[in-house]
Amino acid sequence: MENKKWRVAIIGCGTFANWQYLPNTRKEANAEIVAAVDIVPERAIKACEEYNIPNHYTSVYELIEKCDFDIAIDSASIQAHHEINMAVLSAGKHLISQKPAAPTVEMLTEQIELAKKMNVKFVCVPIHPMRYDINTAKQIIASGAVGKPFYAKCTLAHGGPEYFQYRDSDPSWFFDEGAGALVDMGVHGLQIVTSIFGPAKRVSCMAKVLMPTRRVRSGAYDGKMIKTDTLYDQYIISLDFGEGVMALVDTGFCEKASKTPQLEIFCEDGTVSFTRPYMTNPMPEVYIDSVEKGIRGWIDPMPGVNPPKALISQCCCLGDIVDAIENDKTPVLSAEHARHVLEIMTRIPEAVKSGTTLDLTTTF
Numbered sequence: 494m495e496n497k498k499w500r501v502a503i504i505g506c507g508t509f510a511n512w513q514y515l516p517n518t519r520k521e522a523n524a525e526i527v528a529a530v531d532i533v534p535e536r537a538i539k540a541c542e543e544y545n546i547p548n549h550y551t552s553v554y555e556l557i558e559k560c561d562f563d564i565a566i567d568s569a570s571i572q573a574h575h576e577i578n579m580a581v582l583s584a585g586k587h588l589i590s591q592k593p594a595a596p597t598v599e600m601l602t603e604q605i606e607l608a609k610k611m612n613v614k615f616v617c618v619p620i621h622p623m624r625y626d627i628n629t630a631k632q633i634i635a636s637g638a639v640g641k642p643f644y645a646k647c648t649l650a651h652g653g654p655e656y657f658q659y660r661d662s663d664p665s666w667f668f669d670e671g672a673g674a675l676v677d678m679g680v681h682g683l684q685i686v687t688s689i690f691g692p693a694k695r696v697s698c699m700a701k702v703l704m705p706t707r708r709v710r711s712g713a714y715d716g717k718m719i720k721t722d723t724l725y726d727q728y729i730i731s732l733d734f735g736e737g738v739m740a741l742v743d744t745g746f747c748e749k750a751s752k753t754p755q756l757e758i759f760c761e762d763g764t765v766s767f768t769r770p771y772m773t774n775p776m777p778e779v780y781i782d783s784v785e786k787g788i789r790g791w792i793d794p795m796p797g798v799n800p801p802k803a804l805i806s807q808c809c810c811l812g813d814i815v816d817a818i819e820n821d822k823t824p825v826l827s828a829e830h831a832r833h834v835l836e837i838m839t840r841i842p843e844a845v846k847s848g849t850t851l852d853l854t855t856t857f
């Protein structure tokens with residue numbers, strides 16, 4: 494299997510696929526793209542022309558019927574993920590799903606069970622657990638250099654998909670039921686803090702609609718006004734991990750610019766801070782307060798003896814699934830972790846409405 498060239502189908506040839514998956518598939522694994530799929534035929538055809546892909550289809554069903562492929566990457570709009578994922582897994586193909594893979598915990602469990610039954614690997618992004626800086630920080634924490642970690646503060650927000658990204662497609666769907674800031678952006682912050690502390694035990698949250706109308710600021714729909722008052726666009730999420738550990742996740746579509754570090758982990762004897770773009774594979778910044786070592790200040794951490802792998806692109810999820818297939822192991826970007834994050838996200842509306850702290854039951 495080691496020399497096998499993996500045949501990849503990209504489902505959903507929109508902004509993210511054009512940015513990450515189409516240009517990087519061949520760089521991230523011994524792989525070729527054999528099909529591009531989109532309900533808008535011109536997008537799939539354009540992908541075929543630009544990336545020398547032999548086949549294009551307008552649905553996942555046509556793909557399954559007509560094409561021989563091994564791995565599908567579902568990068569379609571959020572609301573389409575569950576149907577696409579169930580179809581891919583039912584066909585016995587390996588799957589990488591963009592986030593969130595399903596609208597409910599039950600539906601994601603259905604996907605996980607189906608993947609097991611069909612004996613295929615199932616990877617769910619975002620890719621934060623593969624990050625160089627996060628894995629370096631985990632090594633630093635495990636070494637004891639900063640003492641017990643007890644609080645993480647994560648700010649993961651931007652000004653909205655209509656604001657920060659150039660897109661050929663209409664961004665209105667991001668504000669419709671089933672999508673929204675929590676599942677599009679909150680998912681990143683929640684995956685990050687649970688990558689560091691493990692499964693959370695309780696969640697509470699305050700949320701509001703801060704921008705009920707928005708103007709598209711770039712791309713093909715520049716200038717279009719969108720009504721955006723259905724779903725909250727700003728969330729302040731607090732998580733209890735038990736045993737004196739907690740986290741704050743500040744997320745949404747309302748921060749056009751910010752100088753806040755994306756993540757800081759506060760520990761008994763120091764702080765680990767993430768101020769640099771993670772795709773540049775930076776070292777985290779580390780502050781140590783140690784009476785024994787006579788240190789009190791920011792230090793320059795050295796790369797460890799086993800430095801984590803540097804990332805090339807957000808298509809690294811392909812390397813993860815190929816590694817899981819070839820070595821029959823659980824991928825780093827596990828669907829069970831995604832299910833825990835999904836449970837938090839699906840409990841949040843109730844936590845906001847009731848103003849209470851709710852228990853969580855899933856783990857990974």
Ligand SMILES: NC(=O)c1ccc[n+]([C@@H]2O[C@H](COP(=O)([O-])OP(=O)(O)OC[C@H]3O[C@@H](n4cnc5c(N)ncnc54)[C@H](O)[C@@H]3O)[C@@H](O)[C@H]2O)c1
Pocket residue numbers: 504505506507508509510530531532533536551552553568569570571573577591592593619660662663677
């Ligand atoms: N950094 C990140 O992790 C990141 C950033 C942006 C977007 N995303 C995710 O990527 C996914 C796509 O977002 P985008 O920004 O590319 O949106 P987009 O609207 O630009 O692209 C989505 C594409 O999916 C197609 N599509 C919709 N339903 C389909 C179906 N049933 N079958 C096939 N194609 C279908 C649309 O026609 C469109 O071309 C979303 O899950 C989004 O959350 C992730």
